[in-house]
Amino acid sequence: MVTFIRSTVEVATIAGYQPFNAADLKEESYVLYIAFLADTPGEEAKQKLLSFATEDDELHVSGREVYWRSRKNMSESEFSGARLEKILGMPATLRNSTTIKKLGSKYP
Secondary structure, three states: OOOOOOOHHHHHHHHHOOOOOHHHHOOOOOEEEEEEEOOOOOHHHHHHHHOOOOOOEEEEEEOOEEEEEEOOOHHHOOOOHHHHHHHHOOOEEEEEHHHHHHHHHHOO
16 A cells, blocks of 8 residues: 655645646536655656547646546546556556645645
């Protein structure tokens, strides 16, 4: 089992980070997921991951987090957490951005 630890300051920063157009995220069809990684992926792994972006699934890497904006629910998307882990070659845990924002607001 792998544990992903972030400080309260890191959680607040992650919750406030906006890698995509904020107006797009207000559309009902979009869902933003954040994948937490134990380590920062290397440049080759990042580029490989970004090559899996589609019209429905956009990806952005920032440090030890991957931001995945999807027009579909996770269960309906061709992309998945398992696929993300396989591409990067490391474990990840995914959370909906709503959950992370709630956590971030608890610890300003």
